[in-house]
Amino acid sequence: MADAIKGEICPVCFEKKLVLMEEEMDIPFFGKTFLFSMKCDGCGFHKSDIEAEEMKDPCRLTFTIEKEADMNVRVVKSSEATIKVSQLKMSVTPGPASEGYISNIEGILTRFEKVIEGERDASEEDDVKTTAKNLLKKIRKVKWGEMPLKIVIEDPSGNSAIISERTIVEKLKAEKKTKKK
Numbered sequence: 421m422a423d424a425i426k427g428e429i430c431p432v433c434f435e436k437k438l439v440l441m442e443e444e445m446d447i448p449f450f451g452k453t454f455l456f457s458m459k460c461d462g463c464g465f466h467k468s469d470i471e472a473e474e475m476k477d478p479c480r481l482t483f484t485i486e487k488e489a490d491m492n493v494r495v496v497k498s499s500e501a502t503i504k505v506s507q508l509k510m511s512v513t514p515g516p517a518s519e520g521y522i523s524n525i526e527g528i529l530t531r532f533e534k535v536i537e538g539e540r541d542a543s544e545e546d547d548v549k550t551t552a553k554n555l556l557k558k559i560r561k562v563k564w565g566e567m568p569l570k571i572v573i574e575d576p577s578g579n580s581a582i583i584s585e586r587t588i589v590e591k592l593k594a595e596k597k598t599k600k601k
């Protein structure tokens with residue numbers, strides 16, 4: 421079930437070519453979830469986010485990829501979530517360009533691959549290229565289930581999930597800002 425509103429003003433190019441979409445999904449073990457997205461037919465601007473209907477607590481999710489079948493494990497990631505993969509020295513942090521999406525473990529790994537490929541292709545330096553090559557090799561092994569990999573998602577909004585019985589869910593305390601004297 422998706423609702424679309426067309427002809428909205430795009431915040432980037434200011435043309436009336438923005439399409440707003442709202443989709444409602446029922447995700448097992450997570451609940452009713454709304455997927456919002458906007459896409460401009462003029463300049464290609466795109467943004468999306470997700471929100472669970474139910475109020476969620478800030479959470480930290482830890483999942484270790486162990487086998488090829490884990491590629492199909494569903495992942496819900498909100499724009500406020502941080503993804504940490506310390507074994508690959510990679511992280512995705514929230515920011516203005518951060519997107520919320522519903523994907524699976526394979527999709528998350530593919531996004532990492534694209535980032536690494538982008539860095540590799542943009543660099544002239546040999547050591548950057550070597551590092552990228554090694555990281556891509558590791559990710560391929562993880563995809564084939566030949567190398568375990570731990571993924572951590574922290575979300576202060578709680579609107580993230582890794583749908584597996586092997587996911588370790590911890591409640592995060594709401595962030596307190598401490599003043600230094």
Ligand SMILES: [Zn+2]
Nearest residue numbers: 430433460463
């Ligand atoms: Zn636009």
